[in-house]
Amino acid sequence: MFDMGFGAGAGFGADAGDMAGDGLESMYQEVILDAARNPHGKTHFESTDALAQAELQEESQESEKNIESTKSQESAENTKSAEITLNNAHESCAVASGENSALGQSHQFNPTCGDEVTMRVELSRSANNDETPIVASIKWDGHGCSISQASLSMMVDLVEGKSVDEALRLDALFHKLMESRGEGLQNEEDEDALEDAMVLQGVSRYPMRIKCALLAWEGLKDSIAKASQNLNPQILGNL
Secondary structure, three states: OOOOOOOHHHOOOOHHHHHHHOHHHHHHHHHHHHHHHOOOOEOOOOOHHHHHHHHHHHHHHHHHHHHHHHHOOOOHHHHHHHHHHHHHHHHHHHHHHHHHEEEEEEEEEEOOOOEEEEEEEEEEOOOOOOOOOEEEEEEEEEEOOHHHHHHHHHHHHHHOOOEHHHHHHHHHHHHHHHOOOOOOOOOHHHHHHHHHHHHHHHHHHOHHHHHHHHHHHHHHHHHHHHHHHOOOHHHOOOO
16 A cells, blocks of 8 residues: 555645646546556665675685685696686776776665665666766665655656766756746756656645655765766766
8 A cells, every 4th residue: 555645644735635636636646656556676685784694605605615726726836827817807807897887875764754765876887988877777675655656666767777967967857846846847858858757746845745756866866976986987977
């Protein structure tokens, strides 16, 4: 069961009845509910402790394999040569990972409504080697009202695959939409850029619900900032 937050108990007062009675608003509510029921990008992250334990176990197994491999070498010279080759291979992988992609994670909480999300964003070098990286993937795990869940799903559809510059531009547009008090962006091109996220325009009339809609975008911006710190400075562009 999803809480749309459009009832009087959610702090919307008499306006909620007007929204429910308006055909266009009812359609928008249905779009929001549908996005919340089938959220894109949602996954389940393992706990940090579980991940740490798995990494330690993997390192232990790798260490045992290395010891056995060393003992089986025919000579000290061959062993030394193998170690040099292995080290060079590891260094190449590390450089490739650092130069081409990076992950950033953010945890956001909205105490007003109880919405909570953990988001992981992967940035990577664009296919045409532009300096500005692209948002390669967005994954999130969390819970909350229908507005927050729908906003997360719509944000994933809108931003994934875009350049970081474009993602931040869309973030600024959505924040502007949430400041419009229901009036929209007054610019057809900007409204087209937000695509389905424009159905959340009505939320901007209700201050108590604006934070619900912004949760996704705050997580996106924070994750991008953290991922950018792990990228090679040469491809950070204007971050």
